[in-house]
Amino acid sequence: MNRISIAHRIYFFAVCSFGLFVGGMGYFKPELISRAVPLTLPPLHARTIASLYLAGGTMMLLAGLAQEARQVRLPTVVATIWTGALGIVSLFYLDQFDTGLRSTWFWFFAYSVYPVAGGYFILRLRKRTTSGERTLLPPVNRVLLGVLGAFALAVSLLLLFLPGIMVDAWPWKLNLMLAQIYGGPLLGLAVIALLMTTADKDECFISAVGITMFPVLAFAGSLMHLNLFAPWAVSSVVWFGGLGIASLAGVFVLTGVAAREVNSRKGCP
Template identity: 30%
Template sequence: MQQTNDPELIGMRVPRVLWITMLISVVLLLFVGGMLFFQPDLAKIYWPWKLTPFNTRFLGAIYLSAIIPLLFCLIRPQSAPLRIVLPMFAFFTTYLLVVSGLYTDNMISGKKSVPIWFFLYGMDSFAGIYYLWNTRKQVLKVGSGRSPKWCQLYRFQAILLGVYGLGLLLLAPIFSSLWPWTLDSFHSHLYSGLFLASTLGLWLLSYSNLRSEHLMLNLTQAALGGLISIGLWVVDAQIHKLNWNSPNPWIWSSLFALFGLIGLLLSIFELRKQPD
C-alpha cells in the first residue's frame, strides 16, 4: 500500500512520556485485572474498598479490556489510534479519580492500596489531560473526515450507552435496579464512567476512517462484552445468588453478549480489510 504522511490516514504519534505512562498502565491492568477476574479472593484482600463477587469480576473485565486500546498505542507509537484512545483515557481516569474522591467514606481506612489508588489515577488523569490538551488540534480531526460504513451503528450504540451512563450517574436508584445484582450509589456512579467513556469512543469512531481505530475499539468492545457476560455466569455458578426467574439477569447478560458480538463481527470485518 502507498505510504502517506496524512494524519487523517495514519493516526497520531504517541509522545514518549505518554507511551511510558501507557506501558506502566498496561502492566498494572494486566496484573490487577487478572487478579480481579481470575483470583477474586486474593484481589479482595488488597482492594481499597469492599468488593462483592459480582463487582469483582465486573471490574476485572473492565481492566482486562482496557489493555487492548493501550496496546495498540504501544505497538504502533508512530501511527497509533490515539485520537480515539486519548480522549477515552483522559476522561475515564479523571472520572474514576473524581468519583473515588467523592466516596472516600467507602475506602477502607488504613489500607495501603487507598493512597496508591489515588496516586496512580491522579498521575494517569494528569497525563491524559495534559496530552489531550497539547494534541487537541489533531484529536479534533477525527470528527472532520467522511463518515465510515458503520457510523450509524456506532452512533446508535453511543446514544444507548450514554443515556444509561447518565442514568446511573443522575438517577442511580432507578437505573441500577436493572442490574442482576444490587449496586450501591458508589458502584453505580463508578460504573457510569464505563458507559460514558464508551459513548465518547464510539461517537468519535463514527467519524473516523482509520482502520486501526476501528479495529482497536471493536476488539475492545468484543472483549468487554464477552468478559462481562462470562464473569456473570461464572460467579453465579459459584454462589447461586441471581434470580433467573426474573428477566433482569437474562436481559442484562444478553445485552452485554450482543454488545460483544457486534464488536467481534466488526473486528473480523476490519481484519479482512487491507491494512492502513
C-alpha cells in the same frame, strides 16, 4: 507521519499495567481483588469490573505499541474520561477507603495523575494531527456503533447521576458507590464508540478491541454466577441480552476493522 512521543508511550504503559493487574486479578482470582484495589467486592462484581479493566488495559497496551499518533487519539480519550470519572466519584466516598492501605494511596494518585496527563496528551494530539480527508467505516458498522454508544451512554449517565435508579434495576445486589464506579469506565467506552462513527477507519482498531472485549468477558463472567440472577426476570434478560447483542455487534465491527487494517498494510484500498 506523526510518531507517538516517548512520554505518551510511558503514559499508556503505566495505565496498562494498572488495568491489566486489576483486571487479571479480579477476573481469574476474584477473591484477591482487594489486593489490587482498595475495595471489597463479591466475585461477580469483581469479575464485571475486571472485564472493564481488562478491556481498558488491553487498549492501553495496543496504544503503547502503536506507531502513529492518530492511532491513539481514541484510546487517549477513553483513558482520560475513565480515570477522570473514577477520580471524581471516589471523592464522594472518602469514608469508604482505608487510608492505611497502600492501594488506597495509589488509587487516588493514579486517578488524579492519569486524567490530567491524558488531557495534556489530548491537547498535544490536536496540535500534531491534521484534519485531512477521512475514510469512514461502512454505514452498517457506524450504525451499530451509534446504537451501542448511545445505549452505553444512557446507562453510564444513569449510573453516575441517578445511581439509586440503577441500584433498584440492577440484576443482582448493587450499592450506590459501585453503581457510580461502573459508570466511569462505561462512559469512556460509550464516548469512543460514538467517536468511531465519525473517525477515520485507521483510528478504530484499538477502540474496536476494547468495546468488544468488555461485553464478551462480562457475559462469560456472568455465566459463572448464574445463581445470583433471577431466572427470566426482566433485569436478567436485559443484562444477558444486552451483553450478548453488544458482544456480537462488537465482534462484527472488530472483524471488519481488522480486515481493513490488514488490507491497508498490504496497500489494498
